Amino acid sequence: MNKTTICIIDDHKIVRQGLKGLLERMETYEVLHEFESGVNFLNSLPLEPKPDLYILDYSMPFKNGLEVLEELQAKDADIKVLLLTQNFDESIIDEAYYLGARGFLHKNCTAQELKATIDNIIKIGYNNVSEILKRVRQYENKPTNGSNIQLSEREMEFLTLVCQAEEYTYDQIADIMGLSVKSIEAYRAAIFDRYDIKSKVGLVLFSFKNQLTPPFKKDAD
Known part of the structure; x- marks a missing residue:
């Protein structure tokens, strides 16, 4: 065991x-x-x-x-x-x-x-x-509006993988996206800095609060 x-x-x-x-x-x-x-x-x-x-x-x-x-x-x-x-x-x-x-x-x-x-x-x-x-x-008392969130296609792909139930590590996300871990860290750091996020949990909550990615996005299948 x-x-x-x-x-x-x-x-x-x-x-x-x-x-x-x-x-x-x-x-x-x-x-x-x-x-x-x-x-x-x-x-x-x-x-x-x-x-x-x-x-x-x-x-x-x-x-x-x-x-x-x-x-x-x-x-x-x-x-x-x-x-x-x-x-x-x-x-x-x-x-x-x-x-x-x-x-x-x-x-x-x-x-x-x-x-x-x-x-x-x-x-x-x-x-x-x-x-x-x-x-x-x-x-988190700062008001946010999902319509004002600006993420690139790759940043959105990264955020979507972070929010999956499988709870992928950044190394695994890099493999899935076909990128280096350094590139993944750059996406993470950019979103952290842009939206004052402090942790991986914060990324999930950011998506939840703004309904950005599955399973939080309203029009998700």
């Missing part, structure tokens, strides 16, 4: 040890990497082997979880991050999802809740899609 591989970033050793022990007792997870600060984690990128999921604490010295998440997304927008915290501030949750977090849990969650959340992120891509859509739409 292939195990889901995990990286834990938390400044409390007892939390890291407890979380690692809990996960590995479930027998479907393997903790590959542990870091006591977001700074040390970011300085160690890229990780080898690359984990399937990053469990990231919000409250850490020097850089909090949101700052780490933003830098991590800039380096690799295909990563899956679960934010784990004791601070259940609504604005923190909203911004975490806006920056690309795939799920959010309070540190007093049960083992069953933790397992369900991890499994949803790995199998579906997100823990709660409707919750993320609701929160990011509220967080």
Whole structure:
């Protein structure tokens, strides 16, 4: 059985040890990497082997979880991050999802809740899609109008592939489009800059909000 591989970033050793022990007792997870600060984690990128999921604490010295998440997304927008915290501030949750977090849990969650959340992120891509859509739409207060969106044919093709249920990586999208990964990154960066998008999740929400591509486009078959 292939195990889901995990990286834990938390400044409390007892939390890291407890979380690692809990996960590995479930027998479907393997903790590959542990870091006591977001700074040390970011300085160690890229990780080898690359984990399937990053469990990231919000409250850490020097850089909090949101700052780490933003830098991590800039380096690799295909990563899956679960934010784990004791601070259940609504604005923190909203911004975490806006920056690309795939799920959010309070540190007093049960083992069953933790397992369900991890499994949803790995199998579906997100823990709660409707919750993320609701929160990011509220967080993004800039009005947009789909009729004012200007994308080239290739940019639209790229965005369409990003929004597919298969959740293609950028490498896979490059293969499908017959382009280099560098070209795909250029399309991503151009759309990010033009429409102030911060993450791959943000690209999907951008298409959803403006009904640009299937399965969000109204006239899609």
